[in-house]
Amino acid sequence: MKKFSQRHLLGIKDLTRDDIELVFETADNFKAIINRPIKKVPSLRDITVANIFFENSTRTRISFELAQKRLSADIVNFSASSSSVSKGETLIDTVKNILSMKVDMVVMRHPAPGACIFLAKHIDAQIINAGDGTHEHPTQALLDAYSIRERLGSVKGKKVVIVGDILHSRVALSNIYCLQKLGAEVMVCGPTTLIPKYIESLGVKVEHDLMKALQWCDVANMLRIQLERQDIKYFPSLREYSMLYGVNKYRLDSLDKEIVIMHPGPVNRGVEITSEVADSKNAIILDQVENGVATRMAVMYLLAGQQA
DSSP: OOSSOOHHHGGGGGGOOOOOHHHHHHHHHHHHHHHHSOOOOOTTOOOOOEHHHHHSHHHHHHHHHHHHHTOEEEEEEGGGGGOOOOOOOOOHHHHHHTTTOOOOOOEESSSSSSSHHHTTTTSEEEEEEEEEEEOOOOOHHHHHHHHHHHHHHSSSTTTEESSSSSOOOOHHHHHHHHHHHTOOOOEESOOOSSSSGGGGGOEEEEEEEEEHHHOOOOOOOOOOOOOGOOOOOSSOHHHHHHHHOBBBBHHHHSSOOOOEOOSSOOOBBTTBOOOOTTTTTTBOHHHHHHHHHEEEEHHHHHHHHOOO
16 A cells, blocks of 8 residues: 655655655545535544644635544644734744644644744644745645646646746745646746746746747646735736736637636636636636645545554
8 A cells, every 4th residue: 555755744845746646546535525425534533633823824724624624633723813922932832832732733834934844843743834935835736736637637748837926926836846746847927026036947937928828838827916925016016917917708718729727716806817717617716625625634644644
């Protein structure tokens, strides 16, 4: 039987292709379970998971919580804004206090890149990175690639363009690593100011013309403009950004093929994509949400299996 090679899930960079395929195969089983009348399995019945979120999150947090409940885990939820962190308590002290309550696994989101790696070196519990700063968001990349595999049959050989705020996006970096490990070609597209200078060293193509990028790709993954991470203006206005880099029905109809539209959410309708596109048959945005639960169930199940 195949085994997951990592003790934690800190980033896609650490995973092998076999690890990713194992997550997908496990997620297939869990997807069948969550679509039946009784959606619960006792797989994590004796495991306690702490969800520690130092940044606001709605979809990722709910997705992890739902995955944990489907696996029958015990759950501790922790929000930094209403905790002793706001009184100056350090990250390690906060987590050690939570672990003293005998927690087995920690799902953590933190604004500092590398926070999960730092934590993994100092505590015994298994860590799942739910997004660390502008670094990585591994479970989002796994569910995105899983969704492409589900819609197109395979990720290998597919052309995927990631459009938008690449500079501030942890989703982009994790997606690039994941897609390349699975044999896809990756392109990034956006204004020059939002494309990091190092990006070509990762083996991705760079395109600044949206229509050329859409004509090239099989899948377009549209990223949100992360205004909360931007300390300076990277483009004149959202309206101008939308005119140059937003996907609308006219742009989709003018292509000589059908492409798949993805979005990690939350969607800024009328900026990255119009409502017509978000709700069209091309979009698999709601499939991504459903697949997020199955994929996160798979990750936690595989990590918990190493405690046996």
